[in-house]
Amino acid sequence: MNFSYENPKSLNDAVQALARLGPDARVLAGGTDLLVQLRSGARQVSAVVDVKRIPELNELSLGAEGLRLGAAVPCWDLALRDDIRQRYPGVVEAAELIGSMQIQGRASVGGNVCNASPASDTSAALIAAEARCVVVGPAETRRIPIEALFRGPGQTVLRDDEILVALELPPPGARTADAYLRFIPRGEMDIAVVGAGVRITLDETGQCSAARVALSAVAPTPLLVPEAADALIGTTLDETSLERAAEAARNAANPISDKRGTVDYRRRVAGVLTRRAATIAAERARSAS
DSSP, X not given: OOOEEEOOSSHHHHHHHHHHHOTTEEEESSOTTXXXXXXXXXXXXXXXXXXXXXXXXXXXXXXXXXXXXXXTOBHHHHHTOHHXXXXXXXXXXXXXXXXXXXXXXXXXXXXXXXXXXXXXXXXXXXXXXXXXXXXXXXXXXXXXXXXXXXXXXXXXXXOTTOEEEEEEEOOOOTTEEEEEEEEOSSSSSOOOSEXXXXXXXXXXXXXXXXXXXXXXXXXXXXXXXXXXHHHHTTSOOOHXXXXXXXXXXXXXXXXXXXXXXXXXXXXXXXXXXXXXXXXXXXHHHHHHO
């Protein structure tokens, strides 16, 4: 396959290159998905725009306004930051599940998101953490809730001349924590049968005052499940409320049957993982108080 290669050093140059090269150009960050697709013939491109050297896409900063995670930052860089792990443990857990250590040294969270796999680990964790996507094009900068980014398997709402520059996560606040769990057939380096991300906020009495629940691998896109969160809010996260959240997750799941599991099996696992992730997040929130 023949295609052109662009290596812009600035965000403006990258955006202009995409606008000039047309809809068959693709962005290259870590390349752990794109290069495999090109070599196998699964994807045809006219050009590759390498964004790894653009400063805005390599920013990794944590402050009072939360976390800014550049779209080209490797997963391994995120996992090395103990201060980020302390505040966003579920997001770091998801990033550490992407392939092997060697893959994590190249693969970026932004690339994992833009690949738009329904089974993406980081997408569900980021939805639970209320991440926003900073998207830049020739005419404007957009901030999109991450759950609104996905249109279907392998498809996002990004325009042909737009780039995901960064992911912005709000500060977790007092007595707030998240968790991410997935189930896979093998011990490691496999695609999720189901993934569940949960963020819990507790008030001073120990009741759940806010929650977000997200699922992966159970629908054409990663899902925000507000019904599961509603089942937890206003409760002490007792057995009844946890079971109601699990039931809401099962009801929201719309999976397919394949070699990794049947529709019924995936729905059952969605409930189990939601319950477990909520329990872990609540325990962490209590420790953070």
